[in-house]
Amino acid sequence: xxxxxxxxxxxxxxxxxxxxxxxxxxxxxxxxxxxxxxxxxxxxxxxxxxxxxxxxxxxxxxxxxxxxxxxxxxxxxxxxxxxxxxxxxxxxxxxxxxxxxxxxxxxxxxxxxxxxxxxxxxxxxxxxxxxxxxxxxxxxxxxxxxxxxxxxxxxxxxxxxxxxxxxxxxxxxxxxxxxxxxxxxxxxxxxxxxxxxxxxxxxxxxxxxxxxxxxxxxxxxxxxxxxxxxxxxxxxxxxxxxxxxxxxxxxxxxx
Numbered sequence: 001x002x003x004x005x006x007x008x009x010x011x012x013x014x015x016x017x018x019x020x021x022x023x024x025x026x027x028x029x030x031x032x033x034x035x036x037x038x039x040x041x042x043x044x045x046x047x048x049x050x051x052x053x054x055x056x057x058x059x060x061x062x063x064x065x066x067x068x069x070x071x072x073x074x075x076x077x078x079x080x081x082x083x084x085x086x087x088x089x090x091x092x093x094x095x096x097x098x099x100x101x102x103x104x105x106x107x108x109x110x111x112x113x114x115x116x117x118x119x120x121x122x123x124x125x126x127x128x129x130x131x132x133x134x135x136x137x138x139x140x141x142x143x144x145x146x147x148x149x150x151x152x153x154x155x156x157x158x159x160x161x162x163x164x165x166x167x168x169x170x171x172x173x174x175x176x177x178x179x180x181x182x183x184x185x186x187x188x189x190x191x192x193x194x195x196x197x198x199x200x201x202x203x204x205x206x207x208x209x210x211x212x213x214x215x216x217x218x219x220x221x222x223x224x225x226x227x228x229x230x231x232x233x234x235x236x237x238x239x240x241x242x243x244x245x246x247x248x249x250x251x252x253x254x255x
Contacts, residue, residue, distance in 0.1 A: 022062075022063060025047070025051065026039075026062050026063030026064075028062070029043050029044055029047065029053075029062040029063075030042060030043065031043050031044025031045070032044070033045065034239070034240055035239055036063060036066060036071060036239065036240070037071050037074045037075050037239055038061060038064050038066040038070055038071055038074045038098045038099065038102055039061060039063050039066070039098065039102070041061065041063040043061065043062065043063070045062075046058070046060060046062070046240045047059050047060050047061075047062045048060070057239075057240035057241075058240055058241075058242055059240060064097075064098040066096070066099070067096070068245060069145055069146055069174060069245055070096055070145065071239050071240060071241060072174070072228070072231070072239075072241050072242070072245040073099065073143065073145055073172060074099065075231070075235070075241075076247050080226065080249065081141065081170060081172070083106065083109065083141065084106065084108070086108060086140075087108045088110070088140040088141050089109075089110045089112065089139045089140050089141075090103055090109050090110070090140065090141045090142065090143070091112045091113075091114060091132075091134075091138075091139040091141070091142040091143070091164065092111070092112070092113050092114070092122075092143040092144075093114050093129050093143065093144045093145075093147050093161070094114070094115050094129070094144075094146075095113035095115065095122040095123060095143075096122065096145070097122045099143065099145075100113050100122035101122070112125050112134075112139065114126075114127055115127075129144075129147060129160060129161075130151065130160060131160065132160045132161075132163070132164050135164075136163050136164060137163075137165070137166040137167065138164050139164055139165055139169065140165075140166055141165075141169055141171065142165060142169075142171045143172050144161060144171065144172070144173045144174075145173075147175075148173070148175050148208070149175050149176055149201075149204045149205065149206055149207070149208060150203055150204060150205065151205070154215065155215060155218065155219070158215060158216060158221075161219075161250075162219040162220050162252060166252070167252055167253065167254025168251075168253075169251070169252050170249065170250065170251050170252075171221070171249075171250040171251075171252075172247060172248070172250070173216065173247075173248040173250055174245060174246065174248065175208045175212065176200050177208050177210075177212065177244065177246050178207060178209050178210075179209070179210050179227070179246070180209075181209045181210070182209040182211050183207065183208050183211050183212065184199065184206060184207045184209065185199075185205060185207075186198075187205075212248065213225060213248070221250035221251065222252075222253060223248055223249070223250050224248070224249045225246060225249075226246065226247040226249055227246050228242065228244055228245050228246050229243075
């Protein structure tokens with residue numbers, strides 16, 4: 001397992017062609033109205049999936065392709081964790097290149113990106129979140145951003161996150177979340193169209209509610225919910241954040 005971890009600690013690199021495309025797109029949309037915290041770029045706007053400016057700031061960064069959720073997470077990491085100063089082994093589940101690149105560039109961070117298949121250079125370890133191929137208490141910190149809503153056995157995945165995290169370590173978890181109700185899920189709902197209607201997207205198996213705190217605590221985590229409303233409105237506008245991106249900060253007791 002130690003050898004597997006060593007192999008996973010590789011630098012995520014994008015192809016030269018994709019890097020050139022992102023660089024050119026970032027140059028075309030350079031400006032000062034908005035800012036992407038994931039790549040520190042000044043922008044005149046964020047873009048939609050096909051590269052055109054979107055009418056509001058909730059879109060992709062034209063320079064690093066971060067979504068609003070990733071910009072929210074990076075701001076949270078900067079303000080509420082020690083990821084910029086402590087020597088950490090950081091595991092990202094279902095990694096996104098914009099976050100992977102920023103974390104890998106931190107000289108104090110050893111980065112591992114876990115996914116079920118090789119979806120890009122940000123994936124350095126192949127495996128399932130319900131059975132992470134790492135020894136217990138291996139990583140110092142982990143990110144799980146918009147993953148659990150896709151996992152039928154989410155409690156099993158949460159238990160795995162707890163297992164691989166060292167005592168005293170922390171995890172940042174975010175999901176689509178409604179704070180005014182309990183989680184809506186039904187294992188009998190398997191039709192993608194019905195899942196999309198009921199859970200928000202065709203690939204989702206539930207729509208989480210405020211009781212996600214209890215699910216996280218059931219595996220042993222100490223949990224604090226950092227609400228999107230705690231981010232100043234000026235920062236939300238400048239960085240293209242959504243008003244419903246809430247963050248669960250989870251800690252593993254000990255050490």
